[in-house]
Amino acid sequence: MEEKETGRLEAFSDGVFAVAITLLVLNIKIPGLDLLPGQLPNDAQLWSSLLNEWPMLAAYTTSFATIGVMWLNHHRLYTHIKRTNTILMLLNLLLLLVIVFIPVPTALVAEYFVRPDMHAAALLYSGTMVILAVCFNLLWRYASYHNRLFGKNVDIHAVKAISRQYWFGPLPYFLAFILALFNTPASLILNFFLALFFAIPPRLPRSLPEQSYQPSEPG
């Protein structure tokens, strides 16, 4: 089996993903934690203060989902990338810089969800997503250029499918960014479907007539 050079790069990235995905739970305040036992709120008051925290709970869930899908994509790229060099490591750091920042715009979006006439939060969120899509593209283009950092037995079709899916990436995210100037909910819905689109693996090429195996889904 071919040696994989990217072990430590992946371990470090996993650590950063893990810390970033966990940190937002710190924003969920625990009501009355610094009160003496005699001052504790009763059940009705506690439920009401817990319900008031819904923006943070929504932000926590959304950030978790967003960073989780990013981790999934990172994992998918590195099943093909086997070798490493300084430029790849710097591009990977750039990607992580944006990913660690995600909780900030996500919390803003969750908070301003009740005020769809406000655009700032949605603009910041979609802008971060545009930059993230560009960073993912840079990393993948650099690694896949002439199969530069792939192993010998790389799966060409899987690589091409990712390249096509990623090529398609920054443009619709930029559309969502422009949409945020006019219609906040529409922009967020588009972002949601784009996250879904990048969660599922890319479709393999539709027709592979020259292949030796029988394509199961020719259409």
Next chain:
Amino acid sequence: MEEKETGRLEAFSDGVFAVAITLLVLNIKIPGLDLLPGQLPNDAQLWSSLLNEWPMLAAYTTSFATIGVMWLNHHRLYTHIKRTNTILMLLNLLLLLVIVFIPVPTALVAEYFVRPDMHAAALLYSGTMVILAVCFNLLWRYASYHNRLFGKNVDIHAVKAISRQYWFGPLPYFLAFILALFNTPASLILNFFLALFFAIPPRLPRSLPEQSYQPSEPG
């Protein structure tokens, strides 16, 4: 030896477990940390402020134990799961989402321990545990369906023992949830014994007469 595809999934999960299990210590305030040397409380005052922190210390210990037992279960499942796909990774993310949330209801339960006439904290705690039991089941059912994601030499008996133990999971946690509506201490005690039950490994099948080896414990 068979290759294991789940390395990065486990490493990422370990990171999330490690951050989640460590973060609650941040809630234990260090008394007088921002005071000048001349304003430091004396021994009697310090002991008293430390003793006032017992709810946070209890929450820290309980969260640590709960997340620790969950890690143990996660570890146990992945000794059998050897392969991975997008759905498994999404189910694993869902599980981690609930696990990272555990410190919130645990801190509430520790805080309201002195007021057993209050039900909100125990309800939130048992509710989280029901959802967690369902998530563990989803992950395990998906992976074990027709041995989908197991290795070739999977230990069928160990797998069956886990399936039986997990099948039994959500129902008693739901019972503890219902119990929390009427009797908070009883609900917490049931939850404690359920945690203990999932800490110990599942019992292997009682009678294996068709096996070639001599069962050491036939009863």
Next chain:
Amino acid sequence: MEEKETGRLEAFSDGVFAVAITLLVLNIKIPGLDLLPGQLPNDAQLWSSLLNEWPMLAAYTTSFATIGVMWLNHHRLYTHIKRTNTILMLLNLLLLLVIVFIPVPTALVAEYFVRPDMHAAALLYSGTMVILAVCFNLLWRYASYHNRLFGKNVDIHAVKAISRQYWFGPLPYFLAFILALFNTPASLILNFFLALFFAIPPRLPRSLPEQSYQPSEPG
């Protein structure tokens, strides 16, 4: 080469050690971070507020050193422990529970360093160290009992050297605890030398006349 079962246990422990060792830096406040540019303190004021943070800086350094030495010991034990079971994992969790708690008594000790007539901080610190020494002993005794969880080619002499060093552990830590009741500085100095003693690897047996190799240091 013999397979090592403890990979994930070590990875999870490394994560917990890494988070715990890093978190205390959060207590080092950055002076004037929330001020507008026009309100920034001048150089003299900034130096003075930085100098006022020395207790936190001392706590950070001491915690880092303490947890670092504990990691070193954990690493040393697991060069011999190759197999794992539920009890080992629970004992390991117990050990991590105490290690994550270390920053709390360390910060108290650093803060009360200027008041050697106060005993509470030193008592809490030495008490934590006694419990930690007991936890390390439990883990090691359990794993080394009849070489239960060692590999086939375990280095008997290294194992015996660790057992002897650890056997010696809890008693002097308990002495430091008793000393803290009477003389805080003496207790802290004893704790410091004990940390040093456990940082260096255990000495191999002094005389091994029955061994086939030539002992380089017979005395």
Next chain:
Amino acid sequence: MEEKETGRLEAFSDGVFAVAITLLVLNIKIPGLDLLPGQLPNDAQLWSSLLNEWPMLAAYTTSFATIGVMWLNHHRLYTHIKRTNTILMLLNLLLLLVIVFIPVPTALVAEYFVRPDMHAAALLYSGTMVILAVCFNLLWRYASYHNRLFGKNVDIHAVKAISRQYWFGPLPYFLAFILALFNTPASLILNFFLALFFAIPPRLPRSLPEQSYQPSEPG
């Protein structure tokens, strides 16, 4: 293939790097997070409070870049270091102690960027960098002394190139420290170029006439 002993040392270091590089994002406050929906600021107010956070955003980016470059260097050293002992682990802990501290001086520098007549922040920052350069040198000198901790097939030329680059390290960082006494911007610019210099891999020896292969860049 030769066994690598440093696996856990690298995993632990990766965890510390990952937590340290992620933590500073916690300082980026999310404006109005604790407000009720009716009290939310409007778009203009939100943009203004976000813009007021630029020092923390600058500190986050700079810390991320600094710690990222340090991780890259750490990774580079450990492609050659294959064996480990207690002294190496203690030197590695010393290095991590300084790295985890980096966010503190970086945040100060970002904050005082608007007041170039102040020297304290730049002095603390350059001083930390001097200590870091010394720590990296200690680690590398110790490991490379007589190839003490290298593998059998170590690449002598790559090792020599790193040694030469690192030998050059502490002096210019000390120059930047002295410069901070007189001219803050000049000191920061020098530090920036030094970070860049250590991000790129060291140049291999210029002339290798005795080598069997044709040097591609003889000048």
